[in-house]
Every structure is written in C-alpha cells, then in structure tokens.
Amino acid sequence: MDDLLKEILLINSVSGDESRISACLRNHILKRRSSWNVSPEIFFGEEFQENILLVFGEPKTAAFAHMDTVGFTSRYENQLVPIGGPEVISGTWVQGQDAVGGIRCRIEEKEGNLYHDFPRAIQRGTVLSYEQNIRTDPGTIQAAYLDNRLGLYALLKLCETLEHGVVVFTTYEEHGGGSMPFLLRFLYEKWAIKQALIADVTWITDGVHLHQGAVVSLRDSFIPRKTFLDKIVRLAEESGVPYQLEVEAAGGSDGREIQMSPYPIDWCFVGVGAENPHTPAEKASFFDLDCMIKLYQYLMQNL
Structure with a gap:
C-alpha cells in the first residue's frame, strides 16, 4: 500500500x-x-x-x-442517526470532534434506536465516523x-x-x-x-x-x-x-x-x-x- x-x-x-x-x-x-x-x-x-x-x-x-x-449524527439523549447506510454492529468504535473536545465511543442498538456510550453529552449535530484500522x-x-x-x-x-x-x-x-x-x-x-x-x-x-x-x-x-x-x-x-x-x-x-x-x-x-x-x-x-x-x-x- x-x-x-x-x-x-x-x-x-x-x-x-x-x-x-x-x-x-x-x-x-x-x-x-x-x-x-x-x-x-x-x-x-x-x-x-x-x-x-x-x-x-x-x-x-x-x-x-x-x-x-457513511457515518452518524449525534442527536439527543445519547442517540445517533445514521448517515447513509452504515452497518450497525453493537460495540463498534466511532470517533469525532465537537467544541468540547475529541470523542471516541462505541455504538449500540436498542429497540431499533442507535446510542453511544460516551461519558458526556455530545453536542447535537456532531458527525461521527468509524475509527480507522488499516x-x-x-x-x-x-x-x-x-x-x-x-x-x-x-x-x-x-x-x-x-x-x-x-x-x-x-x-x-x-x-x-x-x-x-x-x-x-x-x-x-x-x-x-x-x-x-x-x-x-x-x-x-x-x-x-x-x-x-x-x-x-x-x-x-x-x-x-x-x-x-x-x-x-x-x-x-x-x-x-x-x-x-x-x-x-x-x-x-x-x-x-x-x-x-x-x-x-x-x-x-x-x-x-x-x-x-x-x-x-x-x-x-x-x-x-x-x-x-x-x-x-x-x-x-x-x-
């Protein structure tokens, strides 16, 4: 490569x-x-x-x-909204950045909704993408x-x-x-x-x-x-x-x-x-x- x-x-x-x-x-x-x-x-x-x-x-x-x-947009109450058609696998690491600082967390699906496990609220509209591992x-x-x-x-x-x-x-x-x-x-x-x-x-x-x-x-x-x-x-x-x-x-x-x-x-x-x-x-x-x-x-x- x-x-x-x-x-x-x-x-x-x-x-x-x-x-x-x-x-x-x-x-x-x-x-x-x-x-x-x-x-x-x-x-x-x-x-x-x-x-x-x-x-x-x-x-x-x-x-x-x-x-x-593909990726995700942060919503409310730790929810995420898909961008495009990402394959949602619970436990997958995603990352991003908002005005407070860097973000690294996992996604999970519950009852048809997507959530993140970041320990603080992520600012609304923040874009998250898969953590890269080549x-x-x-x-x-x-x-x-x-x-x-x-x-x-x-x-x-x-x-x-x-x-x-x-x-x-x-x-x-x-x-x-x-x-x-x-x-x-x-x-x-x-x-x-x-x-x-x-x-x-x-x-x-x-x-x-x-x-x-x-x-x-x-x-x-x-x-x-x-x-x-x-x-x-x-x-x-x-x-x-x-x-x-x-x-x-x-x-x-x-x-x-x-x-x-x-x-x-x-x-x-x-x-x-x-x-x-x-x-x-x-x-x-x-x-x-x-x-x-x-x-x-x-x-x-x-x-």
Whole structure:
C-alpha cells in the first residue's frame, strides 16, 4: 500500500462533511499535476462546494468518484442517526470532534434506536465516523471507507497518464446524492459530455469475487443503456485486463443521478468488489484495484 492510499484512508469525510478530503485531494493535485502527462484545468471553490473537476485535453468522457462515507449524527439523549447506510454492529468504535473536545465511543442498538456510550453529552449535530484500522497482507487490504477511497485512489492514478477526459470527485453520494445535478449541467453545457464511468466499490457476492479483476456492472437498481454497456464490455475484452461482470437488483451509485438527469449521458459502473460493505472492516484485493486502474486507463483512452 502506498502513502497516498494510506493518507486518504485516514481522513474522515462523512456525507455533508467532505471539506477535509477535498482539501487533501486539491493539495495532491496542485503538487503533482505538473508531472502528469497533461496538466488539467481545475475547477473547485464555493460555486462547486467541495466537489472538484479536472479537465484534460479535449474531453468526451467523464469519470466520477465520490469522496464521502457513511457515518452518524449525534442527536439527543445519547442517540445517533445514521448517515447513509452504515452497518450497525453493537460495540463498534466511532470517533469525532465537537467544541468540547475529541470523542471516541462505541455504538449500540436498542429497540431499533442507535446510542453511544460516551461519558458526556455530545453536542447535537456532531458527525461521527468509524475509527480507522488499516490492515494489509500481500494480497488484500482491510479498513473502513474502502468505499470509496479505492475509487478516489484509482482516479488519482488515472490522472497521471490521462490525455483527454474529465475526472470528477463528488460529494453526498452515500446519503442520496445532490451534487451531481449541477455538476452534470456544467459538464454537458461546457463540453457536451455524453459518456460517464463511475469509479466506486461494490459488494462481493456469489458472482463477484476477490482477486478476479475489476468489476463492470451491467445493472444495479438502475439499468444503463445496453448499447453503451456493450461498448464497455467490448473495450474491456480488448484491453486484456481481467474483469468480472456484475448483475444485481439493488444498490446504486452516482450513476443513478446521471440516469435521472435531463441530459443524454450514458454511464457504466466500473470498480472493485469488497467484503463487509459499510463496516469498519471492508476488505478488497490489491490485484483487483490494479486491474481497475488499468481498465480506466484503457477505457478513457478508447471511448
């Protein structure tokens, strides 16, 4: 595991509180872009909130990765409210910060409600996230927030060689979205972008396995246009990069907001599978991550 992946894994960025990871990505981009094959035009700032867009050359395709993670909001009487869909396992350690000081406590579920065991009241609205514990072996990584730190990492590596395309780091994906509509309008009106790839993490299932390559999703709870899927699968086959085809009836990504948008933009999820989704112990394969990066390099060059 290289230093960049470790750095972004250690930064909290629950949906709605993405400012720290956004700043980290901007710093990395500004330091490294002069060494990339093409130095991109960068769009960020108040009119983009915490979102970041990098425009390389003459783009036809955009690749998206969301910066946010699941977590919890403190409520009243030691209660917590989920942000996104965290897997609630009693005894799990969470952490955060309010005006009084640092917070480290455990969560527990009682009669359908969530509580924390911190010895004092936590200020209302404080955001808590899983305590990070990164574990690696020669083939796998296990940690919180692989969803979607692996997507961020893959697109940052893509930036090193990308000549034409847009890379977009988005917010709010885990809690229903909200940033994609104005980003899509900007991309479509300024560059007529009509193709999109979603760099994200999916689940290990009976059809998606660790160490079997990148994942090209043919559908989740939404269904991309088949002519575009056929093109992606053909290019994936031509690339020689190991990949798996996913078919699911549930789940979603930033692709759902593309499909629900008023713009004629085709999309496809291309990512990696992970075990134990939305827990502090998500587990993924380094081989699959490498395949994802190589497949993005090929797709963005040939779409």
